[in-house]
Amino acid sequence: MPETYRPKAKDYPLSRLGQGGIELVRVHCRYCKRTHNYYPEDLIQIFGDVDVDSLMERMKCENGNHGMLDVSAFVPTGPQAVGLRIRRLVAIKVQRIPVWREV
Template structure:
């Protein structure tokens, strides 16, 4: 039987809990049907420990650049899936310096 309220279950589960349980986060764009999988430890380097029901709204689809159709699902890795799933890994974080100008009187 399908779960009736999946978001209510995600409210009690945090990013750190998913990392300690060895789970993957599967983020799907419902608009263009693109799926991305992330390791929770990589996401903890970018953000603080938040509940998983609020995390889906922080993602944007790379393909269609929309953020309002993103849904998140927690996936448990099984032994037969090891080496077959495509997972996005965090390589580095680039900081961008952007100048802000203000007009003033000399």
């Protein structure tokens, strides 16, 4: 699906993270009880420079339809930053969907 870009007031766009240091985006699935950390620049490649809060609706748990995810920006500090695993974007796969029509 091509990205649908809804123009809306950007309260806290992804590009603003990291301007005051290293800010990451934490995404938590309440169903799986799993948390992943992302670099804002990786998320911008997928979703565009969208509002951080809007990622709650845009991102989906990869394990299934687990509803809205908890999304928050944070600066890793102190013991939290030690051993922090961060997900990096490896590739974006484009799905080819055939569209048919009788002629």
